[in-house]
Amino acid sequence: MKKSRLRLRRTEGGIEMSGKEYRTITDVKGPLVFLNKTEPVAFGEIVQLRLEDGSIKNGQVLDTSEELVVVQVFEGTAKVNLSTGVKFMGDVFKLPVSDDLIGRILDGAGRPRDGGPDIVADEKADIIGAAINPYSRQSPHDFIQTGVSAIDCCTTLVRGQKLPIFSASGLPHNDIALQIARQAKLKDSDEEFIVVFCAMGITAEEFNFFRSDLERTGALENAVLFVNLADDPAVERIITPRLALTAAEYLAFEKDYHVLVIYTDMTNYCDALRQIGAAREEVPGRRGYPGYMYTDLAMLYERAGIVKGKKGSITQFPILTMPGDDITHPIPDLSGYITEGQIVISRELHQQGIYPPINVLPSLSRLMGSCIGADTTREDHKSVSDQMYAAYAQGRELRGLVAIVGEDALNERDKQLLDFSAVFEDKFLRQSRDEDRSIDETLNLCWNLMSEIDTKYLVRLDQKWIEKYHPDNSE
Numbered sequence: 347m348k349k350s351r352l353r354l355r356r357t358e359g360g361i362e363m364s365g366k367e368y369r370t371i372t373d374v375k376g377p378l379v380f381l382n383k384t385e386p387v388a389f390g391e392i393v394q395l396r397l398e399d400g401s402i403k404n405g406q407v408l409d410t411s412e413e414l415v416v417v418q419v420f421e422g423t424a425k426v427n428l429s430t431g432v433k434f435m436g437d438v439f440k441l442p443v444s445d446d447l448i449g450r451i452l453d454g455a456g457r458p459r460d461g462g463p464d465i466v467a468d469e470k471a472d473i474i475g476a477a478i479n480p481y482s483r484q485s486p487h488d489f490i491q492t493g494v495s496a497i498d499c500c501t502t503l504v505r506g507q508k509l510p511i512f513s514a515s516g517l518p519h520n521d522i523a524l525q526i527a528r529q530a531k532l533k534d535s536d537e538e539f540i541v542v543f544c545a546m547g548i549t550a551e552e553f554n555f556f557r558s559d560l561e562r563t564g565a566l567e568n569a570v571l572f573v574n575l576a577d578d579p580a581v582e583r584i585i586t587p588r589l590a591l592t593a594a595e596y597l598a599f600e601k602d603y604h605v606l607v608i609y610t611d612m613t614n615y616c617d618a619l620r621q622i623g624a625a626r627e628e629v630p631g632r633r634g635y636p637g638y639m640y641t642d643l644a645m646l647y648e649r650a651g652i653v654k655g656k657k658g659s660i661t662q663f664p665i666l667t668m669p670g671d672d673i674t675h676p677i678p679d680l681s682g683y684i685t686e687g688q689i690v691i692s693r694e695l696h697q698q699g700i701y702p703p704i705n706v707l708p709s710l711s712r713l714m715g716s717c718i719g720a721d722t723t724r725e726d727h728k729s730v731s732d733q734m735y736a737a738y739a740q741g742r743e744l745r746g747l748v749a750i751v752g753e754d755a756l757n758e759r760d761k762q763l764l765d766f767s768a769v770f771e772d773k774f775l776r777q778s779r780d781e782d783r784s785i786d787e788t789l790n791l792c793w794n795l796m797s798e799i800d801t802k803y804l805v806r807l808d809q810k811w812i813e814k815y816h817p818d819n820s821e
Contacts, residue, residue: 367396367431372414374426376625377581379405379417381432390438390474393417396431404455406439406585409626418622420455422579438474441589442467443596447570448540451557454574454582456589471596473588475649484652489717490661493529493782494522496704496775499731499792501689501711502718505532505604506652508662509711510612510681513691514671520552521779522691522702523608523665524559527569529782530606533723539606539661540597541569544590546583547576547614570597576614583618591649591660598658605660607650612643612666616677632676640680647684673708687711700776707739723785726811730792733806734770737799741767762799769795793817 366385373380379395393405395417403426409416419426441456442465451460458464486506492498503509503526513519527541543560545553553573560566570593574586587609597603609615616635623636631637650662664685668678671693682688687710695703718727741763744756748764756764773795777783783791796804797817804812813819 367433369429369431371426371428371430371432374423377418377423377579377622378408378625379419379423379426379430379432381415381417383410383413383415387415387434388436388438392435392437392439394433394435395419395426396433397425398427398429399425401425407434408622416626418581418584420579420582420585422581438472439585440470441473441592442469443471443593443600444468445601447593447597449567449569451571451573452589454546454572454578454586454589456572459571459573469596471592473585473592474645475588475592475595477648478651478653482654484654485716486652486659486713487716487722488659489533489722489785490530491533491785492526493784494525494702494704495777495783495788495791496702496706496709497526497689498783498785499727499774499788500706500735501687501704501709502714502723503530503661503711504713504717505661506650506659507687507711507713508647508650508664508685509687509689510664510666510678510685511689511691512668512673512678512682513665514668514693517667517691517693517696517703518701519665519667519691520555520610522704523610523663524556525702525779526663527560527606527608528563528565532604533785537604538568540603541565542590542594542597542605542607543569543571543573544587544607544609545571545573545575546586546609546611547574547578547580547618548610549576580618580621583615584622587615587646591646594660595649598660599653599656602657604658606663607660608663608665609646610665612664612681613669613677616643635676639676640684643680644684647681686713695771695775698771700771701779702775702777704775706735706775707742724789726807726815727785727789729807729811730789730796733796733804734774734792736806737763737766737796737804738770741765741770759800759803762803766795766799769798789815 368384370382371379372382387407387410391407395403403419403421405417405419408418444467446465453459486504488505490503490505511519530539560569572586572590574583594605594607598605620635650660652659666677669675690705690708692703692705744760744764793815794817801812
């Protein structure tokens with residue numbers, strides 16, 4: 347066992363920490379470094395690696411046994427060899443947090459990327475966070491108005507919810523996320539959201555798109571960006587969402603802000619998990635992803651919610667691209683289990699030139715029932731949503747039938763529903779990227795579209811709502 351003792355000494359950069367530096371590296375595999383164990387180390391402990399040229403890399407203890415310690419290196423293991431010095435810092439990874447985070451762009455390891463100074467910390471928070479006691483959780487019930495009709499009417503977002511966007515490569519999920527980030531607000535309230543944007547493995551082009559859009563609209567003043575680019579080390583992606591959530595928890599539960607956390611792209615995060623699993627020679631699960639991926643994702647998603655006695659809240663919007671447009675792929679499959687619904691983006695609608703191309707039929711918001719109605723949105727919201735959904739589903743079904751038997755074979759009801767499905771996509775789903783529809787505008791639009799169908803076919807609407815809100819009766 348070779349080790350050198352370091353004493354506290356003054357250097358040009360300030361005071362160097364004392365401690366033991368070990369040179370017991372036995373193997374380097376991908377982002378992992380294997381060391382012979384010398385003294386007890388803690389799981390998750392921070393590690394510093396000093397290379398031969400004097401530069402420093404940071405890592406974290408991933409696993410420890412009787413004889414070996416496995417360290418994952420955040421900056422990649424290039425130039426790490428058997429003579430690299432390793433120092434255990436005796437602490438876990440912490441993020442300096444304060445109000446200064448708002449308006450800043452940081453990299454995937456929490457360092458400034460915008461050329462500004464380091465964050466002046468009020469405190470340092472453990473990035474793993476603490477689980478919320480189920481007794482202390484409050485049920486989400488406040489309606490969030492996104493300004494996007496397909497979401498507000500059919501898959502309503504609730505404050506404190508975790509609602510993923512299931513997308514695929516080449517679809518405008520980033521545009522939708524930015525639109526929600528700009529427009530999200532509580533109905534009849536001036537309370538603004540702080541947006542925590544967590545980007546994992548995105549291209550420089552996507553990053554420039556996000557940054558320029560947030561700067562153009564002035565939303566950057568109320569946002570914190572954690573950005574891990576595609577050419578940054580993959581292992582850094584493992585800690586990026588944890589840093590973002592730590593910042594979100596501090597702003598929500600210590601500073602009483604309402605925080606909207608947007609991750610893009612969870613697929614890149616899961617691929618980084620797979621890469622580390624392969625380097626550790628673990629037995630893979632479905633499609634090569636680790637068996638513990640469900641647990642790992644749950645540790646991120648379950649950090650959303652509202653705590654009793656706290657004013658702030660965390661609402662999560664994870665974006666994931668389904669590999670090969672396959673909704674049964676492990677990443678969307680597990681995410682759908684953990685989260686409270688999903689918003690599915692359709693390639694078919696996108697090819698028709700419809701924005702936002704949200705397919706409302708497989709989309710779902712499990713908490714929708716608790717936040718719509720007379721007290722929050724409008725008394726007819728539930729009935730209108732059910733009727734729009736039913737009419738569109740039947741209209742879509744009839745399209746397949748028409749392709750076989752022709753339109754002449756349809757009866758009057760079927761013809762009206764078939765026409766409605768086209769109008770639904772063109773007038774209800776379609777809106778501009780800057781269009782911010784209030785919930786009242788959305789519901790009134792629904793009534794105008796449904797007026798094309800005879801009232802005797804609107805079987806999911808109560809008669810009292812037809813009498814009150816139907817355009818023919820309100821004139």
